[in-house]
Amino acid sequence: MQTIKIGLLGFGQIGSGCYTLLKMRSRDLAQQCGVRFQVKKIAVRNLRKKRQVKVPAGLLTTDAMSIVRDPDIDIVVELIGGVTDARKLVREALLRGKHVVTANKALLAEHGDEIFELACRRKSWLLFEASVGGGIPVIKALREGLVANRIDSIHSIINGTSNYILTRMSEDHMDFSEALKLAQAKGYAEADPRLDIEGIDAQHKLAILVRFAFGGRVKFKDIHCEGIATIRKEDIEFAEEFGYRIKLLAIAKRGHTGIEARVQPTLLPKEHILANVNGAFNAVLLRGDAVGDVLLYGRGAGSLPTASAVVSDLVDIAKRGTDRFADLTLVMRAIRSELRVASISTILSRYYLRFHITDQPGVLSKISHVLGKYGISISDCVQKIRSQGSVVPLILLTHEAPERSVREAIGVIDRLRVVRGPSQVIRIESGSPQ
Ligand SMILES: NC(=O)c1ccc[n+]([C@@H]2O[C@H](COP(=O)([O-])OP(=O)(O)OC[C@H]3O[C@@H](n4cnc5c(N)ncnc54)[C@H](OP(=O)(O)O)[C@@H]3O)[C@@H](O)[C@H]2O)c1
Incomplete structure (x- = not known):
């Protein structure tokens, strides 16, 4: 032999x-x-x-x-x-x-x-x-099992450390630093966890997936990347109130101006399959034009x-x-062949917006006025009331809006005197599949 x-x-x-x-x-x-x-x-x-x-x-x-x-x-x-x-x-x-x-x-x-x-x-x-x-044999699935398909989208959880941290924040009501410490103690996170929590590890992996799913060269730096370090316990809780969970997703899909590819914390409806991928597990949801949705789930490390x-x-x-x-x-x-990665400013999405505002009459109308000026309409709103003059969170969910308009509007809102500290902006992905 x-x-x-x-x-x-x-x-x-x-x-x-x-x-x-x-x-x-x-x-x-x-x-x-x-x-x-x-x-x-x-x-x-x-x-x-x-x-x-x-x-x-x-x-x-x-x-x-x-x-x-x-x-x-x-x-x-x-x-x-x-x-x-x-x-x-x-x-x-x-x-x-x-x-x-x-x-x-x-x-x-x-x-x-x-x-x-x-x-x-x-x-x-x-x-x-x-x-x-x-x-998870995802490369083999792309190379062999799905070879007859044009891949239209990838939605994935491909960093187990971040997923573990977000799961602990959601299930055990921990704040970010507490959950990170636990991840380190359990050996899920490195002593220097930046590659994981800043999304870079997922950005590396998405660059590989994009290359083989969509067929072309891609500059990994062109993939928009946001990590989870700015997610607060209150964001997880407000998302829950609206029926969503927050996950670090690596997403790629065919768009009008190129491949939309990004790593970002994302609000997913609770019943979405990926919203139920917990702990250090990974999952990759591929959509092929012939096969439809395919979910690959398993241990992404170890x-x-x-x-x-x-x-x-x-x-x-x-x-x-x-x-x-x-x-x-x-x-x-x-x-x-060269793949064109669409600029993040051109994408359309729904958004979760969280502001810390002074609790006084007229603040909501000031903020919604700015959003309206940029063509952004509100679908849901929650304002926590405490006492007059205290700082309270205001949470708005928007209908679909262009990223550029949202960023410009937030720039204006963050300069209002009634707004305290930088606002939180998290994109929302739609409901299917379940
Ligand atoms: N860990 C995971 O769960 C996981 C999952 C998927 C992919 N990966 C990838 O797999 C690869 C290995 O990861 P790992 O977790 O096994 O890393 P690791 O535990 O840090 O092991 C690295 C090994 O490489 C040796 N080494 C480092 N630099 C060397 C050099 N210049 N010459 C000779 N030996 C060298 C080290 O030697 P010593 O033992 O003497 O220090 C050690 O044995 C990485 O690319 C990682 O991204 C890891």
């Missing part, structure tokens, strides 16, 4: 999970694809680090480049994360004609054009199932769930190694 030799770069959460899964399933995998996988070398940063998963002496090295340059290695599995070293190593592996599997969304979002182009030129496999949605996606890429390469060009059409399309 043929042996495929693997060079593993990284032995952290995912690298060690991958090694464990390959060992656990070695017999089944050999039966299924007629080859044996052998991890020949593993790169780490620190040889002295205590590791929960034990490996034979001599397997570990700190010289990742020596693995990439080893003529005996067939597939390089990049699981070190970060961009600079990962980019050098992946480029070198591809230049040497090796196949590459990676879980590195930052690398693919920021340098995808260069790396996919290189893989095509060198006629090598470059597979990345684990880079979006952890264990050692074995993510390793499950990495190993599925290895099996793909093992099974189709001789037929490697069949799959390149999708990659070619995704790098040869």
